[in-house]
Each structure stands twice: as structure tokens, then as C-alpha cells.
Amino acid sequence: MYIFVINSGSSSIKYQLFKMPSEKPLCSGLAERIGLDHSIITHKVYKGDATTITKQEGFIPDHEAGLYAVAKLLTDPEVGVISNPDDIEAVGHRVVHGGESFAATTIIDAAVKAKIKELFPLAPLHNPANYLGIEVAEKIFTNAKQVAVFDTAFHQSMPPKAYRYAIPEALYQQHGIRAYGFHGTSHRYVSKQAMAYLQNSKAKIITIHLGNGCSMAAVDAGKSVDTSMGFGPVSGLVMGTRAGDIDASVIFHLMDQLGYEPQAVNNLLNKQSGMQGLAGFSDMREVRAAVQAGNAQAELASELYAYRIKKYIGAYAAVLNGIDAIVFTAGVGENDADTRQRICSHLEFLGIHFDAAANRAEGSGIRSISIAESPVQVLIVPTNEELEIVQQCYGLLQA
Numbered sequence: 001m002y003i004f005v006i007n008s009g010s011s012s013i014k015y016q017l018f019k020m021p022s023e024k025p026l027c028s029g030l031a032e033r034i035g036l037d038h039s040i041i042t043h044k045v046y047k048g049d050a051t052t053i054t055k056q057e058g059f060i061p062d063h064e065a066g067l068y069a070v071a072k073l074l075t076d077p078e079v080g081v082i083s084n085p086d087d088i089e090a091v092g093h094r095v096v097h098g099g100e101s102f103a104a105t106t107i108i109d110a111a112v113k114a115k116i117k118e119l120f121p122l123a124p125l126h127n128p129a130n131y132l133g134i135e136v137a138e139k140i141f142t143n144a145k146q147v148a149v150f151d152t153a154f155h156q157s158m159p160p161k162a163y164r165y166a167i168p169e170a171l172y173q174q175h176g177i178r179a180y181g182f183h184g185t186s187h188r189y190v191s192k193q194a195m196a197y198l199q200n201s202k203a204k205i206i207t208i209h210l211g212n213g214c215s216m217a218a219v220d221a222g223k224s225v226d227t228s229m230g231f232g233p234v235s236g237l238v239m240g241t242r243a244g245d246i247d248a249s250v251i252f253h254l255m256d257q258l259g260y261e262p263q264a265v266n267n268l269l270n271k272q273s274g275m276q277g278l279a280g281f282s283d284m285r286e287v288r289a290a291v292q293a294g295n296a297q298a299e300l301a302s303e304l305y306a307y308r309i310k311k312y313i314g315a316y317a318a319v320l321n322g323i324d325a326i327v328f329t330a331g332v333g334e335n336d337a338d339t340r341q342r343i344c345s346h347l348e349f350l351g352i353h354f355d356a357a358a359n360r361a362e363g364s365g366i367r368s369i370s371i372a373e374s375p376v377q378v379l380i381v382p383t384n385e386e387l388e389i390v391q392q393c394y395g396l397l398q399a
């Protein structure tokens with residue numbers, strides 16, 4: 001059985017075609033800079049031990065055009081891997097916000113689509129792109145079952161004391177205002193990998209997902225018990241362009257004293273803040289280069305980014321009553337030794353004894369960057385949201 005996985009982001013589409021149940025990837029790819037100049041699709045085909053990489057440049061105006069271009073690559077006589085889109089039996093979609101309606105992976109029907117649409121205002125950078133991905137896939141892969149895997153699902157195990165806000169009860173009961181949490185597919189995947197690595201299914205783990213969006217989760221024996229993102233994916237950590245935690249008074253001040261309209265505040269906190277707002281760059285590689293060049297704003301931004309994470313490590317160590325491991329994952333977490341060093345230094349009182357040399361060493365796959373005697377293991381675990389999505393889809397279709 002072939003299952004195609006689509007991870008539609010705000011400006012990118014990640015995709016992977018799997019043969020199930022072997023979980024063998026036939027191809028994977030990334031369409032980047034959708035709607036911007038210099039759009040590019042990087043398409044990788046795996047045959048035996050060999051990987052062939054094709055790069056296709058040219059303007060991609062929107063997600064619909066991007067998905068059609070990807071489908072064309074899949075069936076291309078030279079770099080394609082299937083002869084007909086009808087060969088695909090299921091398409092697994094990452095859907096960022098599932099609200100309280102979805103605690104598990106779900107076959108998509110008209111009612112599920114309506115619910116995903118209803119949640120647009122709660123995840124404006126993500127759910128519209130996810131929805132479009134579903135609509136286009138329905139047109140291209142007409143034979144396939146469409147399946148939704150929600151970022152919020154893993155965090156549905158949080159207790160009310162973690163997910164409720166201290167505001168009137170009616171706002172929760174009537175309007176669903178509570179913390180949901182995101183990146184659940186990644187937190188679930190890396191925490192499972194870490195439990196297997198530690199050979200401890202009861203492990204208390206703090207997972208730190210640092211991509212463009214950033215979040216942390218406190219995971220107790222495989223269950224999320226708290227997480228840093230909330231009602232929408234803007235709270236908690238400092239991100240590429242999102243502010244993370246901020247006093248609500250700032251929002252009133254912006255509107256009442258500085259004349260900001262609600263939409264402008266939304267834009268400010270989602271798109272112009274975080275590392276972009278502090279240092280002028282949202283891409284951590286550019287921030288690192290600026291720090292190297294002696295840029296004081298980039299240095300402060302890097303310290304603030306790490307400091308916020310350090311505070312959440314302290315909080316989640318308390319929530320979990322001790323920790324067995326801390327896990328770094330996603331673009332920054334997996335690749336940026338400097339950020340990991342800033343976060344993990346001076347945490348010996350928690351039993352975190354960081355190995356600075358191991359942290360700087362080149363490596364791939366799951367690996368430890370704490371010293372052998374450290375009571376708490378610090379791990380790098382590469383995330384693979386697409387693999388987790390395909391496993392979820394296959395599990396659902398077999399059930």
C-alpha cells in the first residue's frame with residue numbers, strides 16, 4: 001500500500017511517499033518559498049542505497065500550484081516513483097489545529113473539513129494551508145482516503161490544571177478557550193524514540209522542538225502533561241517571528257495608547273516578533289552569523305531565546321517531579337550547537353551535566369550530548385513528522 005504524506009506549512013510543503021507496512025520511503029521533498037520569488041522544490045528519490053536529488057526552480061504562486069507540481073514530479077517518467085496518482089491509497093495530512101474535537105487521527109469527511117475550517121481564526125498561519133492541501137489532494141488523488149493527523153492530538157492528555165486559563169469558566173465551556181498545544185506529532189515521535197533509546201517506557205522527558213515555530217512539552221511515560229504553546233501557536237518560547245509569552249497588558253497598551261488595530265497586533269506578535277523582531281533575522285543561521293560578526297542585538301536575541309527555554313526546563317522539571325532526559329529536535333534543536341550550549345549550561349543542580357565537546361561534534365541520528373555520569377541525559381533526536389503521520393494513518397486504516 002502506498003501512503004502519501006503532506007505537511008503543508010505557511011510557506012512550504014514537505015511531502016513523503018511511503019510503501020506500507022515496510023515504512024520504506026520511495027521519495028520525499030520540500031517545496032519552499034511558496035508565493036515568494038525563487039520558489040524551489042527539492043525532490044529526493046530513494047532506490048536501494050542511492051538517493052537521486054532533483055531541484056526544480058520557478059515561481060510557485062500558491063499551495064495549489066505547489067501540490068500540482070509535486071504530483072507531476074511523483075509521476076514524472078524520469079524522476080517519478082509511481083505511474084498513476086490512483087496508485088496512492090491514502091494521503092496523510094498534518095493539520096495543526098484540531099481543537100477539542102480531535103484527540104486522534106481521523107478520516108477526513110465533509111464534517112471534519114468544516115471543523116478544520118471553523119478553527120482558521122485559532123491557527124491563521126497554518127490551518128488554511130492545511131485545508132487547501134486537503135482540497136487539492138482530493139482532486140489529484142481521487143482514489144485515496146484522506147486522513148488528518150492533528151498537532152493538537154498528543155496534548156489532549158494534559159490535565160485541566162495545565163490546559164485551563166484562569167478566566168471565567170463560561171469562556172471555556174461555551175467558546176473552547178483553553179490551551180491546546182501544538183507540534184504534538186513531533187513531541188510524540190521524539191519522546192517515543194527517546195524512551196526506546198533509554199529503554200525506559202516510564203521515562204520523564206522534556207521535549208524541546210525548535211524549528212520556525214518552537215515549543216516544549218513535559219512528557220510523563222509517553223503522555224504529554226504540559227506544553228508551552230496554548231490557545232494558538234504563539235505563546236511560550238521565542239520563535240522565528242513569534243513573540244511567545246508576553247504580558248496581556250502590552251496588547252492593551254498597543255491598542256489603547258499606540259493606535260494598533262487588532263489585526264495589526266496579531267500580525268506584530270505572529271510575523272514581526274521573535275528573533276525577527278529582536279535581531280532582524282528569523283532564520284537562526286543568519287542570527288548565528290550576526291553573532292559571529294559581533295552584532296549585539298543578535299547576541300541579546302540568542303540569550304533571550306535560550307533563557308526562555310531554560311525557565312521552561314525548570315518549570316517542567318518541577319511538573320514532572322524530576323527528569324530522566326531532555327530532548328532537542330527540529331531545525332534549530334538538531335543543528336545549532338550554540339543554542340543548545342546556551343540552554344544547558346549551569347543546570348547541574350538539576351542533574352544536567354552537559355558535554356560541550358559531544359555537543360559540537362558532527363553526528364546524525366539519535367545521540368547523547370551529556371557526560372556518561374549525568375543523571376539526566378541530554379539527547380538530540382531528529383524529528384520525523386512524516387514518518388509519525390504515516391504510522392498513524394496506517395494504524396487507523398488497519399483498525
Ligand SMILES: Nc1ncnc2c1ncn2[C@@H]1O[C@H](COP(=O)(O)OP(=O)(O)O)[C@@H](O)[C@H]1O
Nearest residue numbers: 210211212213282283284285330331332335336
Ligand atoms: N545548521 C543550522 N544551524 C542553525 N540553525 C539551523 C541550521 N539548520 C537549520 N536551522 C534553523 O532551523 C529553522 C527551521 O527549522 P524547521 O524544523 O525546518 O522549521 P519548520 O518545520 O517550522 O519550517 C530555521 O530557523 C533554520 O535557520
Ligand SMILES: CC(=O)OP(=O)(O)O
Nearest residue numbers: 182183211212213233
Ligand atoms: C504549530 C507550529 O508552530 O508549526 P510550525 O513550527 O511548522 O510553524
Ligand SMILES: [Mg+2]
Nearest residue numbers: 211212213330
Ligand atoms: Mg516544522
